[in-house]
Each structure stands twice: as structure tokens, then as C-alpha cells.
Amino acid sequence: HDPNEPRVGWVEGVAILAAVAAVVFTNAINDYQKERQFRKLNAKKEDRCVKLLRDGREQxxxxxxxxxxxxxxxxxxxxxxxxxIILKSHNITCDESSATGESDALKKDANEHCYVISGSKVLDGSGSMLVTAVxxxxxxxxxxxxMREDTPDETxxxxxxxxxxxxxAKLGMxxxxxxxxxxxxxxxxxxxxxxEDMPDxxxxxxxxVKIVIQAITIVVVAVPEGLPMAVTLALAYATTQMLKDNNLVRVLSACETMGNATTVCSDKTGTLTQNKMTVVEGTLSLKSFSFMDGAKTWRSEVKDSVAEVVIxxxxxxSSAFEDKDEKGNLAFVGSKTESALLGFIKSLGASYSTLRADAKLAKVYPFSSAKKSMSCIVESPQGKEPYRLYVKGASEIVIRSCTHYIDSEGEVKAMDDAARTRFDQIISTYADKALRTIALSYRDISSSEFKKLNDEDPPNEKLVCLGVVGIQDPLRPGVVESVRDFAKAGVTVRMITGDNLQTARAIAKNAGILLKGGLAMTGPEFRALSKADQxxxxxxxxxxARSSPTDKTIVVRRLQELGEIVAVTGDGTNDGPALKMADVGFSMGITGTEVAKEASAIVLM
Structure with missing residues (x-):
């Protein structure tokens, strides 16, 4: 070293160490901060109390x-x-959609359907269960x-x-x-x-040695030391920008993987749809409407007397009611169908609680799976008769019991063959759209007839048909536009759901996912194929449709084997394995389960 020159040999080494430290700590601090936010997100939900029997007393x-x-x-x-395992059940109905993807509520009893899985939500009824696994x-x-098994793949x-x-490196070497x-x-x-003479x-x-150092210098110069730091800082900046758009990025590398995605596999229930049954179409008093805006128009067009009877x-x-959920938001508790109907009258400006407080129920016939209907009798001081029977249920069965209907003028007419055919066509049209159809009806009952009634069999006969409504778990706002944008960008969207094939087809068509030439099949059918056929x-x-968590992972694996970069979106426990296996997984922050959020790389807040 020349004594007249400053000692600067250490600068290069320190600069490289500083660059390495910046890359490592930027990654680590970013991941730590996002994980801490994620833990806070779940901590409050997990910290709750439950009622149980222990040592012979309720605690x-x-x-x-x-x-x-x-x-x-x-x-x-x-x-x-x-x-x-259910020990005692008073009409317990559970929603297992987050665990299995099955959107229909399931009845539980102490005999045949006695097993209850964690992640289920009790919609209706009460009872007790023996805890078998925690x-x-x-x-x-x-x-x-x-989900916690670390299998980090390269992005x-x-x-x-x-x-x-x-x-x-090869070129440099x-x-x-x-x-x-x-x-x-x-x-x-x-x-x-x-x-000259040969030196010693x-x-x-x-x-x-000097020549070798010169050669090594070429190798050192060829290695881009700043590239990892530049990439890391760019991704760290991207995560902060995404957080402003309510996207919590849990894994830093997910930012760039997301931009490379070539196919999106999306769950249906709760991801594409709202996981909230809603009245989407209806024909009441022979006047049709679609969605809530159409319902308000319908309310202004029909006679007040007809609207009052419907509401x-x-x-x-109904046995459903409104209460605060675990997040403190008002939501209907009870059967999804009844909640949809109560939501319908709420959108019309009616208050179910006021009506219930003012009315005097004389008899109640709860929903019967055998009769597929629910009935109640109320005292009707202003009516033609002192009592009025209200019946709702599966449209084919209720309309079979109707002898009259209310026409578009609000008049009661006899149900002739032409009217019955018209109602059958309405039901068929709604069924083709995969809507769950519910018929609403009523009739007035005299005092003498009321005295002859028993508490077991509802007098569902000679009914007056008010009309039919179609209920469905509707698409989230913006889904159709998002699918269209994906198609423009060359990204294929696939729907993988635990729901039945007919419903899945209808929703996929509405969303623009199922196109001409596209294949729709069930999980068991897909699973039965050979690897080459898959x-x-x-x-x-x-x-x-009807896919299990295993089916979802098989689809993701087959797509990855074809060289696709796979993004998976989901909110349920059953989506967890596929979210984990995907190149990038998106979960729903508000409606998503803890399993889905744990498995995902990005949480949509």
C-alpha cells in the first residue's frame, strides 16, 4: 500500500456487506410487519367465550x-x-359452507346426521354436542x-x-x-x-498472481451485486402501495408473482358470490321484478292491500331474526331462505319486528322437510275472517295446494289450467337460472274451522297464491367486469366450488366464466380420470363443481405441470390446501376463515 494514498480498500467490502444487510433486513422487517398485522386481524376473532356443561353445571x-x-x-x-357429535337437537341447522363449500344449510340430529365439524356456523335451532376433537x-x-408446512417454491x-x-456467471467465467x-x-x-534472461x-x-487477480476482477464485475437489493426494495415499495388499496401482502415475492399469473382458480361461495342468499327475481300478484331496484318499482305498482299481505x-x-354478528354488524340469524325473504321486505322499507310485535300468533307450524313448507295462523281483526293462514315453501308443493291466485289488478281469481301453466312456466324459468323458488300464499280461516285444527297438520289447502320468488347467492359487485378484464389480459378464470353443478354452471355463465366450448364437470368425475386425461x-x-379440497389441489398441480402460473382465490377452510399450493393465493379478509388467510400470500381486506 502506498503510504501517500488514503486507505480505502475496506470501502468495497463494507459496501457489499451493507447491500446484503439491506436486502435481508428489508425482507425480514416487511414480512414481520405484515405477519404482525395479520395476527392482530385474527386475535380478536379467536378470543371469545362459549357456553358448555362441565362438572354437571353450565359454564x-x-x-x-x-x-x-x-x-x-x-x-x-x-x-x-x-x-x-350431537347429543340433543331442536331443529339445529348448520352452515358448513366455509369448511366444505356446500352453500345449502344442513339439518343436524342426534341419529343419522349427528357429526358436526369445526368451522361450521349454527344458523337455527338449539341443542348440545359432545366435543370429540379440539x-x-x-x-x-x-x-x-x-397450511403451516413450509414448501417455498421459487417465484x-x-x-x-x-x-x-x-x-x-458463465459469460464472466x-x-x-x-x-x-x-x-x-x-x-x-x-x-x-x-x-532478457528468464526471471527467477x-x-x-x-x-x-497479478494476472489471476485481473481475471478474477472480470468475474467480480460481471456479478450484479445491486440487483437483489433493487428487486427487494421495489417489491417492498409495491407492498406499501398495495396496502393503500386494502391488500395485505404477507409474502413479499407474491407482488411479482401476481403480475405473472396466467390463470386464476376462484372459489364461488363467498368469493365470487356474497354467501348471502338474496331475492333476485320474483313474480308477485303476476307482476315481475328483478333485484332490489325492481322490487321497489313493484311495490309502487301493486295495490297496497296486496303488498301488505306479502310483507x-x-x-x-318466519323464525329468523336480526342480530349483531361477531364483527358487530347487523345480520339476519336463521335459515338462509328466511333471511333472504326478511332482507327483501326490509329493502321495501318494512320492519319485521314491528309487524311481529303488533300481530298475535294463534298457531305456528315450523318448517317440515316432509311437507317442504312452513305455516302460521294469526288473528286478523280487520280481515274478512277472524284468522288468517300464511304458507310459504317449495313452489311446486305450495302451488299444488292453491285454488286461487291474485292477478295484476289485485283481484282474487280462481286457479284455472291456464293460470297453473303460467305459474309452472315461471317456476321452470327460475329453476333454469338455478334459483331456489319459494311460493307465498295465504287464506282466511273462520272461527269454526280454526277450532277444528290440530297442532300437527297445517291446513294447507284452498290457498290463495300471492306469487313466486327466486332466491340465489348473488355475484359480488364488479365480478363480471373483473372476469372481462382478466380475459382481455389473457388470463383464464376457472371456478372451483363445492356447490352443485347446476348452480355452479348458472353462476359461471352470469359471471362470464363458462363460455362456449368450455368444460364443466364435478370433482368425483375429474378425480376418476387418469393423470393424462386430467x-x-x-x-x-x-x-x-362438488369439488373437495383434494380436487382443488389436483387442478392447481395439473395447471402448474402445464407451465401455468396459478393464482387461487378463496375464503373457506376447504380452499386452504389449494391457496397454499398456488403460485400466489388470495383470501378474503372480511369473510375469509383463519385457515384461508393463513394459507394465502395476499389478504384482500
């Missing part, structure tokens, strides 16, 4: 302290955190633990950078070897041509 304990052998008390609105041994826990950008680094060879040859040729071994060795019948002939089928596959 309220933290959900984390529930043990196998406890008898858990079930009430409408409860979110079950454990697996169990924590990591429960259905929810097993799925959650499967598309990492693969491209690896190829670039490899190419630079080739240039260094060529330069080393050239300089060595030049050194000895110049020595030979100079005519120490001097030749010193000169050779009163829905409000009184690979061929997945190229045209646009809708996969």
Missing part, C-alpha cells in the same frame, strides 16, 4: 379452554371451534396445520433472475478464462521476444 369458558368430553351448548349464530386434532386444526421472477445470474489464457501467453511471449521463480509467481306473510311466517381436461376446464 362460560374461553374457546381455547374447551376440552374433549365437554358438552357444548349450541345456539343460533355460534361459530363452532371444535368437532363433535385444537390440531379437529377438522379445522388439521387443515390449519397442513417466476426468482427463476428468471437465476437464469440471468447463471448466464452472467468464459471471459475470465479467455483473458487469463491470453495474458499468460502474452507474458511468456514478451519475455521470449525481449531477449518468485518474480514469475508474483506476475502470475305481513313473510314477516310473521391434464387434457384441465386445458378446457372452466367449472369444477
Amino acid at each position: 362460560e369458558v374461553n374457546v381455547k379452554e374447551v376440552q374433549v368430553g365437554d358438552v357444548l351448548l349450541m345456539e343460533p349464530g355460534d361459530l363452532l371451534a371444535v368437532d363433535g 385444537g390440531t386434532n379437529s377438522f379445522f386444526g388439521k387443515t390449519m396445520m397442513a 417466476p421472477l426468482q427463476i428468471k433472475l437465476d437464469h440471468l445470474a447463471e448466464a452472467i 468464459a471471459a475470465a478464462v479467455a483473458m487469463l489464457f491470453t495474458l499468460v501467453v502474452k507474458y511468456f511471449v514478451q519475455l521470449a521476444l525481449s531477449g 521463480g518468485g518474480e514469475i509467481f508474483s506476475d502470475m 305481513e306473510g313473510i314477516a310473521l311466517n 391434464t387434457e381436461a384441465v386445458k378446457r376446464l372452466q367449472v369444477l
Whole structure:
């Protein structure tokens, strides 16, 4: 080292160490901050109390302290955190859509349908269950633990950078070897041509070391040390920008993977749709409407007397009610169908609670799966008769019991063959759109007839048909436009759902996912195919219905084998494995389960 020059040899080494530290800490701090936000997101939801029987008395304990052998008390609105077997059931209905993808509510009893899985929500009824599995041994826990197995795959950008680094390294090494060879040859040729005596071994060795250092310098210069830091800082900036758009990026590399996605596999229930049954079409008093705006127009067009009968019948002939959910928002608790109907009259400006408070119920006939209807009798002081019967249920069965109907003028007419055919056509049209059809009807009952009634069999005969409504879990706003934008960008959208094929087809067509030439099939059918046939089928596959978590992962794997960059969106426990396996997984922050959020790389807040 020249004593007259400053000692700056250390600067390069420190600069490289600083760059490496910046890359490592930027990644680590970013991931830590996002994970901390994610943990906060779930901590409040997980910290709740449940009622159970322990040591022969009723207790309220933290959900984390529930043990196998406890008898858990079930009430409408409860979110079950454990697996169990029903001991006592008073019309318990559970929503297992977040765990299985099945959008229909399931009846539970102590005999045939007695097993309850964690992640279910009690919609209606009450009872008790024996806890059989908690924590990591429960259905929810097993799925959650499967999500935590670290299998980090390289992202598309990492693969491209690896190829670039490899190419630079090869080129650099080739240039260094060529330069080393050239300089060595030049050194000895110049020595030979100079005519001087050959220097001693120490001097030749010193000169050779200098030549090797020059060759090594080429290799060092060729390596882009700043590239990893530039990429990391760019991605870290991207995550902060995405957070402003309510996207919580849990894995830094997901930002660039998202931009490389070539196909999106989306869940239906709760992701494309709202997971909230809604009246989307109806024909009441022979006047049709679509969605809530159309319903308000219908209300202004029909006679007040007809609208009052419809609203009163829905409000009184129902066991659903409005209450605050776990997030503090008002929501209907009870059967999804009844909640949809109450939501319908609420949109018309009616208050079900006021109507119930003013009315006096004389008899109630709860929903019967055998009769597929629900009835109630109320005292009707202003009516033609002292009592009025309201009936609602499966449209084919209720209309079969109708002898009259209300026409567009609000007049009661006899149900002739032409009218019956018209109602059948309405039901058929709604069924083709995969809508659940519910018929509403009523009739007045005299005092003498009322006295003859028993408490078991509702007098569902000689009814006056008010009309039919079609109920469906509607698409979220903006879904159709998003699918169209994906198509323009060359990204294929596929729907993979646990729901039935007919409903899945209808929703996929409405969303613009199922197109001409596209394939729609069920999970069991897809699973039964050979690996080669699955690979061929997945190229045209646009809708996969009745799919299990395993089916979803098979589809993702087959697409990845074809070289696709797969993004998966979902909100349910059953979406967890596919979210984890995908190149980038998106979960719903508000409606999503903890399993889905744990498995995803990006949480949509």
C-alpha cells in the first residue's frame, strides 16, 4: 500500500456487506410487519367465550379452554371451534359452507346426521354436542396445520433472475478464462521476444498472481451485486402501495408473482358470490321484478292491500331474526331462505319486528322437510275472517295446494289450467337460472274451522297464491367486469366450488366464466380420470363443481405441470390446501376463515 494514498480498500467490502444487510433486513422487517398485522386481524376473532356443561353445571369458558368430553351448548349464530357429535337437537341447522363449500344449510340430529365439524356456523335451532376433537386434532386444526408446512417454491421472477445470474456467471467465467489464457501467453511471449534472461521463480509467481487477480476482477464485475437489493426494495415499495388499496401482502415475492399469473382458480361461495342468499327475481300478484331496484318499482305498482299481505306473510311466517354478528354488524340469524325473504321486505322499507310485535300468533307450524313448507295462523281483526293462514315453501308443493291466485289488478281469481301453466312456466324459468323458488300464499280461516285444527297438520289447502320468488347467492359487485378484464389480459378464470353443478354452471355463465366450448364437470368425475386425461381436461376446464379440497389441489398441480402460473382465490377452510399450493393465493379478509388467510400470500381486506 502506498503510504501517500488514503486507505480505502475496506470501502468495497463494507459496501457489499451493507447491500446484503439491506436486502435481508428489508425482507425480514416487511414480512414481520405484515405477519404482525395479520395476527392482530385474527386475535380478536379467536378470543371469545362459549357456553358448555362441565362438572354437571353450565359454564362460560374461553374457546381455547374447551376440552374433549365437554358438552357444548349450541345456539343460533355460534361459530363452532371444535368437532363433535350431537347429543340433543331442536331443529339445529348448520352452515358448513366455509369448511366444505356446500352453500345449502344442513339439518343436524342426534341419529343419522349427528357429526358436526369445526368451522361450521349454527344458523337455527338449539341443542348440545359432545366435543370429540379440539385444537390440531379437529377438522379445522388439521387443515390449519397442513397450511403451516413450509414448501417455498421459487417465484417466476426468482427463476428468471437465476437464469440471468447463471448466464452472467458463465459469460464472466468464459471471459475470465479467455483473458487469463491470453495474458499468460502474452507474458511468456514478451519475455521470449525481449531477449532478457528468464526471471527467477518468485518474480514469475508474483506476475502470475497479478494476472489471476485481473481475471478474477472480470468475474467480480460481471456479478450484479445491486440487483437483489433493487428487486427487494421495489417489491417492498409495491407492498406499501398495495396496502393503500386494502391488500395485505404477507409474502413479499407474491407482488411479482401476481403480475405473472396466467390463470386464476376462484372459489364461488363467498368469493365470487356474497354467501348471502338474496331475492333476485320474483313474480308477485303476476307482476315481475328483478333485484332490489325492481322490487321497489313493484311495490309502487301493486295495490297496497296486496303488498301488505306479502310483507305481513313473510314477516310473521318466519323464525329468523336480526342480530349483531361477531364483527358487530347487523345480520339476519336463521335459515338462509328466511333471511333472504326478511332482507327483501326490509329493502321495501318494512320492519319485521314491528309487524311481529303488533300481530298475535294463534298457531305456528315450523318448517317440515316432509311437507317442504312452513305455516302460521294469526288473528286478523280487520280481515274478512277472524284468522288468517300464511304458507310459504317449495313452489311446486305450495302451488299444488292453491285454488286461487291474485292477478295484476289485485283481484282474487280462481286457479284455472291456464293460470297453473303460467305459474309452472315461471317456476321452470327460475329453476333454469338455478334459483331456489319459494311460493307465498295465504287464506282466511273462520272461527269454526280454526277450532277444528290440530297442532300437527297445517291446513294447507284452498290457498290463495300471492306469487313466486327466486332466491340465489348473488355475484359480488364488479365480478363480471373483473372476469372481462382478466380475459382481455389473457388470463383464464376457472371456478372451483363445492356447490352443485347446476348452480355452479348458472353462476359461471352470469359471471362470464363458462363460455362456449368450455368444460364443466364435478370433482368425483375429474378425480376418476387418469393423470393424462386430467391434464387434457384441465386445458378446457372452466367449472369444477362438488369439488373437495383434494380436487382443488389436483387442478392447481395439473395447471402448474402445464407451465401455468396459478393464482387461487378463496375464503373457506376447504380452499386452504389449494391457496397454499398456488403460485400466489388470495383470501378474503372480511369473510375469509383463519385457515384461508393463513394459507394465502395476499389478504384482500
